Amino acid sequence: MRIASFAGAIEEALAQAMAEDARIVVLGEDVHALRRNLLARFGQARVRSTPISEGAFVGAAVAAAMAGLRPVVEVMLVDFVSVAMDALLNHAAKIAAFSGGTWHVPLVVRAACGGGYGDGGQHEQSLWGWLAHIPGLTVVVPSTPADAAGLMLSALRHSDTVIYLEHKLLADYWLDSMGSGGRKTVHYDVPAAGARGPAERVWKAVPIGEAIERRAGDDLTIVSVGVGVHRALEAASLLEQRGVAAGVLDLRTVAPLDVDGVCQAVAKTGRLLVVDEDYRSFGLSGELAAVVLEAGVSVQYARVCTDGTIPYARALEDQALPNVARIVAAAMGLLER
Amino acid sequence: MQPDLMALYRLMLRSRLLEEAVSELWREGLISGEMHLGTGEEAIIAGVVDHLVPGDAMALDHRGTAPLLMRGVDPVLLVREFLGRPDGLCSGMGGHMHLFSKAHLAASSGIVGASGPAAVGFALAAVHLRPGTLAVAFFGEGATNQGMWLESLNLAAAWRLPVIFVCKDNGWAITTRSSAVTSGELTSRARSFGMPAQEVDGRDVLAVWHAAREAVERARAGAGPTFLHARCVHLEGHFLGYQLLRIVRHPVGEMPAIFAPLLRSAFARRGAPMRARLHSLRTIMGLTARTWQEQRNARHWDPLVHARPRLGLSAAQLRELEHEEARRVHTAIERAQEPAALQGDVA
Numbered sequence: 001m002r003i004a005s006f007a008g009a010i011e012e013a014l015a016q017a018m019a020e021d022a023r024i025v026v027l028g029e030d031v032h033a034l035r036r037n038l039l040a041r042f043g044q045a046r047v048r049s050t051p052i053s054e055g056a057f058v059g060a061a062v063a064a065a066m067a068g069l070r071p072v073v074e075v076m077l078v079d080f081v082s083v084a085m086d087a088l089l090n091h092a093a094k095i096a097a098f099s100g101g102t103w104h105v106p107l108v109v110r111a112a113c114g115g116g117y118g119d120g121g122q123h124e125q126s127l128w129g130w131l132a133h134i135p136g137l138t139v140v141v142p143s144t145p146a147d148a149a150g151l152m153l154s155a156l157r158h159s160d161t162v163i164y165l166e167h168k169l170l171a172d173y174w175l176d177s178m179g180s181g182g183r184k185t186v187h188y189d190v191p192a193a194g195a196r197g198p199a200e201r202v203w204k205a206v207p208i209g210e211a212i213e214r215r216a217g218d219d220l221t222i223v224s225v226g227v228g229v230h231r232a233l234e235a236a237s238l239l240e241q242r243g244v245a246a247g248v249l250d251l252r253t254v255a256p257l258d259v260d261g262v263c264q265a266v267a268k269t270g271r272l273l274v275v276d277e278d279y280r281s282f283g284l285s286g287e288l289a290a291v292v293l294e295a296g297v298s299v300q301y302a303r304v305c306t307d308g309t310i311p312y313a314r315a316l317e318d319q320a321l322p323n324v325a326r327i328v329a330a331a332m333g334l335l336e337r
Numbered sequence: 338m339q340p341d342l343m344a345l346y347r348l349m350l351r352s353r354l355l356e357e358a359v360s361e362l363w364r365e366g367l368i369s370g371e372m373h374l375g376t377g378e379e380a381i382i383a384g385v386v387d388h389l390v391p392g393d394a395m396a397l398d399h400r401g402t403a404p405l406l407m408r409g410v411d412p413v414l415l416v417r418e419f420l421g422r423p424d425g426l427c428s429g430m431g432g433h434m435h436l437f438s439k440a441h442l443a444a445s446s447g448i449v450g451a452s453g454p455a456a457v458g459f460a461l462a463a464v465h466l467r468p469g470t471l472a473v474a475f476f477g478e479g480a481t482n483q484g485m486w487l488e489s490l491n492l493a494a495a496w497r498l499p500v501i502f503v504c505k506d507n508g509w510a511i512t513t514r515s516s517a518v519t520s521g522e523l524t525s526r527a528r529s530f531g532m533p534a535q536e537v538d539g540r541d542v543l544a545v546w547h548a549a550r551e552a553v554e555r556a557r558a559g560a561g562p563t564f565l566h567a568r569c570v571h572l573e574g575h576f577l578g579y580q581l582l583r584i585v586r587h588p589v590g591e592m593p594a595i596f597a598p599l600l601r602s603a604f605a606r607r608g609a610p611m612r613a614r615l616h617s618l619r620t621i622m623g624l625t626a627r628t629w630q631e632q633r634n635a636r637h638w639d640p641l642v643h644a645r646p647r648l649g650l651s652a653a654q655l656r657e658l659e660h661e662e663a664r665r666v667h668t669a670i671e672r673a674q675e676p677a678a679l680q681g682d683v684a
Binding site: 180315 | 369430434450483515517518576581591598599600608610616624
């Protein structure tokens with residue numbers, strides 16, 4: 001079987017979809033360089049570089065989507081989506097509701113997310129919980145090349161706005177640009193199974209809103225997303241050596257949450273450990289506890305998340321982001337209750 | 338008041354040498370993530386910062402090292418911050434894009450355009466609390482299309498605030514040619530907000546100094562904001578490891594990984610007509626050619642090269658000056674890397 005990189009899979013899926021659907025256009029900062037392969041194939045009319053004006057071009061992409069285009073709008077890093085937040089919060093997310101369901105915004109907002117390469121707290125956030133909080137926005141966070149391609153295809157076919165987040169530790173070109181810069185003297189903890197993986201000849205869509213079991217285990221269920229899934233899998237291997245069978249569920253989509261999938265997995269083990277690179281409070285980790293309780297599933301619960309602003313210093317950053325040691329400790333704590 | 342060219346040159350030289358040493362630390366892997374240098378914009382920074390007095394504020398972008406150094410921040414603290422040490426300027430929490438010195442009222446941001454509103458706020462506080470002081474905003478021309486930046490010009494002008502907007506225009510918004518995504522002229526843009534705007538040669542520290550003096554006098558007198566537009570070249574590109582520079586400097590190593598997929602894609606079935614595809618390839622090649630050209634002419638744009646013959650020093654005196662500053666920087670870099678437990682003499 002062919003092997004694809006995470007970034008290559010996204011690009012192949014996009015190219016596949018762009019070849020089939022002339023309404024798909026890519027716009028955003030520096031896309032002539034970031035998406036140079038798409039530019040070379042589909043031309044400047046469909047791969048359009050913007051000024052650094054997120055408020056204007058994301059807002060424009062919303063209306064362009066309303067008027068029939070299928071824009072993939074890029075803001076480089078999800079941290080910068082803050083500058084365009086009005087377009088998403090007050091417009092993209094609400095127009096379907098405001099129009100009584102008659103007018104949709106089929107927009108894909110693509111951004112790199114996540115930390116682990118020492119770039120500081122304005123460039124390393126996750127923010128999927130913050131975005132998922134808004135009714136009307138769909139948020140996907142793939143953790144493997146196949147899901148990266150498959151969720152991109154689904155996002156491009158979705159009737160409403162999808163926020164598509166690619167983690168910089170998985171997308172090699174981002175890590176090279178922002179973390180390594182061509183150096184061989186720095187090393188970042190890249191999850192191998194996420195950065196490269198088996199590839200389809202023709203990529204298949206992965207349904208939005210479906211979690212997937214990455215590892216079976218009867219003692220507890222670790223629920224995560226993005227790079228956290230790989231950290232959880234590593235932790236699960238270590239836990240196995242201690243005689244603990246930890247299952248790992250990869251959400252893949254943050255909103256809408258796969259409530260049934262989560263509840264089924266958690267009901268079997270009775271223990272839920274959330275690993276979330278996003279901020280701890282008022283976000284995905286708390287939401288998972290809420291939906292499980294609402295469904296009447298009784299669980300022991302713990303979470304490993306990011307507390308506070310992400311530090312620049314690598315040693316501090318490694319402690320701030322969910323790491324394997326913290327996950328193992330939290331799992332053992334859960335089992336000892 | 339007349340400028341002291343020797344003092345300005347020393348500031349620029351110190352900043353250059355420090356940033357060159359920082360880039361060495363980055364290459365050795367001792368600094369993680371990105372590193373945006375200010376090499377090439379030293380004349381703009383020095384020519385403005387030289388006018389600042391205690392109580393004046395600086396709103397900085399992601400290239401804060403040079404302005405903070407020239408404003409008097411200890412280089413040891415800066416370097417320790419880049420090294421991510423707890424005894425760094427910001428305890429290792431910020432890194433080079435998020436440098437803060439409350440004592441100097443200097444605050445950075447890694448969000449393009451954010452120095453506009455920050456300078457307006459600093460100036461507002463100045464009017465209330467420190468009459469006669471002002472705020473400087475440093476930013477690149479890439480920031481001038483950002484909504485918050487344009488709104489800041491309006492706010493500063495409407496409230497007649499003591500702000501100096503300083504545009505360090507290198508013509509590139511990362512890899513995007515700013516001319517391709519910017520309408521009109523920046524000075525006429527600023528003038529349309531009702532503030533004076535001046536073009537100044539960003540290589541020439543004296544020219545910047547004189548332009549800044551006028552702006553500073555206006556601001557201190559309560560006559561409102563000024564816009565300065567200075568062109569420059571970033572000698573190390575957008576940041577260290579900037580891909581266009583890597584292609585130009587190491588074509589054999591860098592080109593195959595980029596051009597093989599590019600050409601495969603350009604000739605893939607289904608897509609734009611061939612004419613459009615060739616146009617795309619020309620665009621991409623054009624950026625590389627432009628970068629190559631800038632690098633070839635780097636000396637022409639280097640503010641230190643520009644200032645040297647005007648100092649009236651012999652070659653030997655210039656060398657001596659350079660050695661002296663190099664020793665200072667070397668000492669600072671060494672001290673920055675001392676084990677934390679051994680020092681105790683740092684503020």
